[in-house]
Structure formats: C-alpha cells, structure tokens
Amino acid sequence: MGKYRTPKASLDISRRIFLHRSAVMLGGVLLAGPALAAKLGCRPTASDILGPFYRFGAPFRARLAGPDELGDRLVLTGTVFGSDCRTPLPGALIEVWQANHAGLYDTNKPGNFTEVTSFHLRGMLYTNEKGQYEVETIMPGRYPVPPNLPGLEKYAGLTRPAHIHMRVMESLHIPLTMQLYFKGDPFIANDPWAGKKPSLAIDLKQDGKLRRGVFDVVLARGL
Template identity: 45%
Template sequence: MKKTTTHNERSGSIERRQFIKAGTMLGLGSFLIPQSLFGRSPLAPEVAGDCLPTTDDILGPFYLAGAPNTTMVAAADEPGDRLFISGTVLSNDCSTPIPGALVEVWQANNSALYSTAPGLELRGSMTTDENGQYAFETIMPAPYLNGAQYRPRHIHYKVSRPGFPTLVTQLYFEGDEFIAADPWASQPDAAERIIPLNPIGGDQNEGVFDIVLDGFVGIKPNRYGDDGYMMPTYPNPSADLTSIHFNVFRNAQVKVVITNLDGRELVTLVDKQMSQGRFTTQWNGSDASANACAAGTYLATLIVAGKVILSQRVLRQ
C-alpha cells in the first residue's frame, strides 16, 4: 500500500490539516506553467550559462537512500502533468562532463505528498552517462504548506561522485508564485536553480537543469576534442520544438545547421562568433523558407571554426 505523508520542511512532522488545505488549493485548478521563453523561429536565441558551481539547498526530512534505479520517476499512471528533465553534470570549468555521477531525485506528488514506503513513488536514482548526461520523466510536483506558507513546486536533488563534494539542492520552476516568499527559493544564489519550462504538447513540459559540481574530473573533455560538443537532441522524436544543447570550448565561429540525411542544408540555426560556454537553440521543424519539413530523420550538426564536431539525429513526427 502506498504510504504518504505531508511534511514540515524543517521538522518532518505530519500535518494533516495542512494537507487538506493544500488539496483545496489545488482544486482551484491554478497551475503554474510559465510561457515558453523560446520563440517559434528557427533562429531561436542561444542562452549562455555562467560558470559557477551549482548552489546547495536544504535536504529536507524526506530523503531516503536506496531510491529505485530508474529514469521513470513517475509511473505512467501517476496523476499530474508529465515533466521531462534532462541535464549534464559538469566539472567546475563548466564544460568538462562528469560521467558516473549518481543523481538522486525525490519530490512531492500531485497532491503534495511524499512517499515514504514501500514503493518509493516519485523517487529515482540514475548515473550520468559518458557525456555526463542524465534525464528522467516525472510529473509536476504540487506546492505544499510548510508552516504558514506554501513552498514552491520543487524537486530535491542529491548528486554524488567519488572525488567531488556531494551536492544537495533543489530545483524550482520559473513563474511559481510561491518562490518570492519561500526562505530557500528566494535566496539570490537559488536563481540559477529556477528553470524555465518548455511546453512540448498536451500537458507535457520539458526543462533542462545542468549541474556544476565544485571539482574537476581530471580528464580531457571527450573524444570530440577541444572545440565543442552537442548533446542528443530533445525530445526525440519530436512533433514540435526540438531543443539542441551544445558546448563551445573556445572562442570561435560556431554554426549549428539542420540537414537531411544526404547532407543537404535545410536551415541554419546558429552562425556567429561565440565564446566558451553552454548554449541552447531550438528547431521548429521548418526549413530556411519557413516550410515545414516532412516527417523523417534529419541531422543537427555542430561546426566550430569550420570543423564538423558531430551530428545528432533529429526524428520529426
């Protein structure tokens, strides 16, 4: 049987009365998905990141070791709007990925409850791949009362890897009305952990949360050399916007182009002088003449200083 409880973030005490209030509030149908920050143009702006270690946040009372090793943090029938979170765990140069980092996440459900046993719903752990990437599918957590005020929607993280300090933190979402009064989310150093969400159709949203640990993995970035890297596109396949995340490791002229499988260029998403950093662009499935491309397989290619770094497949539905 599913065992759940509400909690006080500091003490962990069960507060039934507060849960009832939270349920009433949710029944009003207020939902806090912000509008997409990205335009629909294929020439969407790139967003640069700052190179500072990700800041910590409180552990809260509901961390449990031994969360299921899964990227399906929410079962398919878990009530709530689906949420897809992905990101890269990076060294403190903000470009060297950290493979083999254990990412543990836990969150409240759509009724402001945390599971405590035995199925450990809405808890998951995963290990970053060779490119430092992690991703999981879940549902949007509900805000819940903590003392006299609501905590904003949040997902707890614990990121650990031998040789690095363990990071305990929380992820928040832009547009959440409860951030301003929350003693933790309103901290200036939490700003980088308040991410935009991008609607991807239906009641689904995606967000990217890259994590910088305060240490260095001590190996060269990856087999693609010193110039850049491009993550797998997301979502893939896609019927709407496809997000393309890439790293540039040195100042250079950078291009991101979409081609068909024969190498014919359909549209240029990025073509500019760029400095080192992490960037995101998006493709809306149209060619340079704004005509929608047919369903099928395309390639997103990163070119740095005239050199093709790598391509990632983009499946259009």
C-alpha cells in the same frame, strides 16, 4: 542594508571589481584561451537543504512516474559538469525525489531518512558517458511546511513552491544537494530557500503534452 555596508560586503564588491578588471586586462589572452574565459564566469551550482522528506536507497530508475500517475508530465534533462563548467562527468550518481501532484510525499514521517516502505516518485540514476541525465516524471504539487519540524517551526504552514529535490555525487567532487524550482511560480519569492536561489529555478517549455526543462549541474572540485 541601506547605507550601511559590512566589511564583507565591501570585500565582495572589491573582489568583483578586481575580477572584472582582470577580465578586461586579460582580454587579449582570453581570446586565445576560451577555457580561461569560461572559468572566469564559471560557478558551482548553488546548493540547498536536503529537506525532511529525503529517504535513502531509492530504486534505480529514470522514470519516476508511471503512466497512471496524476499530474502534468515533465521531462527533466541536463548535463553534470566538473568545476570548469566544461568537462562532463559520466557516472555521476543522481538521486531524485519529489511530492505527487497533490503535494504529498510517499512518507509522512519527516526526517526518517532510512524508513523502509515502497518508494514512490523517487529514483537514482547515473549520468551517461556524456555526463547527461534524463528524468521522466510529473509536475510536483506545492505543500505546506509541516508543523513541529525541529529548526523550521517558524515556517510551519508556509506553502512551498513546487520543487524537485536532487542530489548529485561524483567521486572527485563535492556532493551537491539541490531543490529545483520552476520559473514563474508565485510562491518562490516568499520561500526562505527558493527566494534566495534564483539560479535553481528552471524555465519550462511546453512540448505537446509534455513540459520540458533543462538543468545543467556544475560540481565543485573536492581537491
């Protein structure tokens, strides 16, 4: 940091300046080509780790939490787009998993992705014909990083911000794994994952007894 600037950092800055000048230079063209304008500001959604509590094979359902589930009700909606940030992707497969209101997952066996028990607060769903999804659930609780996780030993005991895990797959795009956080969570800043991914934090709105969040996803093209 400080005054020292790595060659890569210089390159990044040069690239940004170049892109900025390109946008200015292409101003007249941009007015005639909104698709190009969109493309210049368009980025694939940031990716994040899968985490130790992923489990393969959750049932198909968009309602993760039944009426008796403790916690504040949350409805998460959004659209999955292709790499141009404009083309909706119907039929994208979304996997969602999260902790309960007390910060507990339905398993306490980290890394056992194929463990077969009943799935709780997990589900899979497809985006509709407009590329949209809607998940009904509860606000997840925070939890500490478990001890003795290979590679994560130094983070043991660190309280993670509340988050929902999501993984999106579509046949012509690169699968994307995310952790979705919530703006204003004081545990985001010191979290080794959330702290570096501000674009994955959702702004929640209160709607009667519901909290609502919108999160659109942009997948990177695989070709």
